Amino acid sequence: xxxxxxxxxxxxxxxxxxxxxxxxxxxxxxxxxxxxxxxxxxxxxxxxxxxxxxxxxxxxxxxxxxxxxxxxxxxxxxxxxxx
Amino acid sequence: xxxxxxxxxxxxxxxxxxxxxxxxxxxxxxxxxxxxxxxxxxxxxxxxxxxxxxxxxxxxxxxxxxxxxxxxxxxxxxxxxxxxxxxxxxxxxxxxxxxxxxxxxxxxxxxxxxxxxxxxxxxxxxxxxxxxxxxxxxxxxxxxxxxxxxxxxxxxxxxxxxxxxxxxxxxxxxxxxxxxxxxxxxxxxxxxxxxxxxxxxxxxxxxxxxxxxxxxxxxxxxxxxxxxxxxxxxxxxxxxxxxxxxxxxxxxxxxxxxxxxxxxxxxxxxxxxxxxxxxxxxxxxxxxxxxxxxxxxxxxxxxxxxxxxx
Numbered sequence: 001x002x003x004x005x006x007x008x009x010x011x012x013x014x015x016x017x018x019x020x021x022x023x024x025x026x027x028x029x030x031x032x033x034x035x036x037x038x039x040x041x042x043x044x045x046x047x048x049x050x051x052x053x054x055x056x057x058x059x060x061x062x063x064x065x066x067x068x069x070x071x072x073x074x075x076x077x078x079x080x081x082x083x
Numbered sequence: 084x085x086x087x088x089x090x091x092x093x094x095x096x097x098x099x100x101x102x103x104x105x106x107x108x109x110x111x112x113x114x115x116x117x118x119x120x121x122x123x124x125x126x127x128x129x130x131x132x133x134x135x136x137x138x139x140x141x142x143x144x145x146x147x148x149x150x151x152x153x154x155x156x157x158x159x160x161x162x163x164x165x166x167x168x169x170x171x172x173x174x175x176x177x178x179x180x181x182x183x184x185x186x187x188x189x190x191x192x193x194x195x196x197x198x199x200x201x202x203x204x205x206x207x208x209x210x211x212x213x214x215x216x217x218x219x220x221x222x223x224x225x226x227x228x229x230x231x232x233x234x235x236x237x238x239x240x241x242x243x244x245x246x247x248x249x250x251x252x253x254x255x256x257x258x259x260x261x262x263x264x265x266x267x268x269x270x271x272x273x274x275x276x277x278x279x280x281x282x283x284x285x286x287x288x289x290x291x292x293x294x295x296x297x298x299x300x301x302x303x304x305x306x307x308x309x310x311x312x313x314x315x316x317x318x319x320x321x322x323x324x325x326x327x328x329x330x331x332x333x334x335x336x337x338x339x340x341x342x343x344x345x346x347x348x349x350x351x352x353x354x355x356x357x358x359x360x361x362x363x364x365x366x367x368x369x370x371x372x373x374x375x376x377x378x379x380x381x382x383x384x385x386x387x388x389x390x391x392x393x
Contacts, residue, residue, distance in 0.1 A: 034171050034173070037170045037171070038169050038171070040170075041169065042168060042169075044150050045150060046148065046149065046150060046165055047165070047168075048165050048166060048167070049164060050164065050165050051163050051164045052148070052159060052163045052164075052165065053163060055144060055148055057098075057137050057138060057139055057140055057144065058137070058140070059135070059136070059137065059138070060123050060127070060135060060137075061120075062116065062120050062138070067159075068163065070094060071161060071163050072161050073094050073161055074092060074093040074094070074158060074159065074181075074184060074185060075094050075158070075163075076084075076093060076094070076095045076158050076181075077137070077149070077155075077156065077157045078095075078098065078154075078156050078172045079097075079100055079146070079152060079154055080097060080153070081099060081100055081101065081122070082102060082107075082122050082125065082126055083102045083103055083106070083108065083358070
């Protein structure tokens with residue numbers, strides 16, 4: 001059996017796994033699969049229009065923050081990690 | 084884009100969340116917020132970014148709240164409302180979003196304008212010297228509860244995974260992986276003793292092929308490779324058992340060597356936030372692709388593909 005692995009990375013990567021070797025930076029996979037995933041992702045909670053409201057986390061120094069503190073400006077959030 | 088829009092009423096954050104794929108570059112899941120903050124320190128150095136970071140809670144509140152996407156990107160308006168979201172961040176689309184929401188920027192910073200010249204420092208300790216064991220496909224990570232003690236960092240971290248139960252029986256395989264955490268810059272002292280795992284349980288219905296596992300002899304005095312063990316077991320879902328882990332590490336700066344004994348409670352419950360090791364998600368991908376080949380002829384035709392991929 002032979003399969004075109006690269007074609008399937010975007011779809012079959014279970015749970016939205018990153019390609020091996022990524023180190024937390026965004027890398028677009030095969031664009032058509034990303035677009036399909038985005039379509040499905042947009043329907044999942046939290047949907048566009050949801051107000052995030054009260055949500056606590058930490059800043060990079062370990063100080064507690066709240067997402068309510070971000071109001072007043074547009075906020076861009078990009079998720080990732082070292083692996 | 085951060086540079087182009089930070090003075091235009093737009094704030095940017097990287098959100099550091101649970102590791103998606105432990106083992107890549109030897110990084111493993113942090114056990115506490117201090118360790119997760121240490122990951123951010125390392126990420127800042129690697130990416131040489133100017134953008135501020137948000138560190139998710141150890142309960143993964145931010146990751147869960149925003150839908151669990153590994154590289155998700157969101158834009159909130161000044162009232163905190165989500166106005167854009169995508170599964171995978173996309174700089175081109177984000178710039179287009181910001182032009183629509185805020186207006187065109189006066190500058191357009193390119194990647195080449197960023198000074199990203201990070202060169203990782205090689206560690207002078209042997210790695211790749213301990214053969215990896217062949218693991219079954221479709222291992223599922225289990226929920227662990229480390230027993231924290233004062234002044235006892237988890238230099239090495241246990242990861243436990245299990246296969247699904249074999250049909251018609253209660254048997255399964257359980258994987259124990261012991262990984263040095265690179266944030267501590269320590270290595271195994273192979274002359275001081277072996278890495279040992281002991282399983283303890285008061286529940287006589289739990290059966291393990293062995294309750295004591297020790298690492299094999301290694302020629303090198305020191306190394307940083309994981310130690311892996313795979314055993315047969317009969318442990319129903321929902322049950323738990325204890326694990327004691329003994330090991331000796333020395334720091335790379337050669338200022339200390341420590342004998343460690345640390346305990347964990349392992350629950351036979353899937354941990355949805357501890358990520359998947361690269362060997363697991365690639366195997367899963369192969370399984371998924373193979374299962375799509377309904378007639379088993381080795382080719383995937385359009386009608387065998389799932390709708391999004393046709």
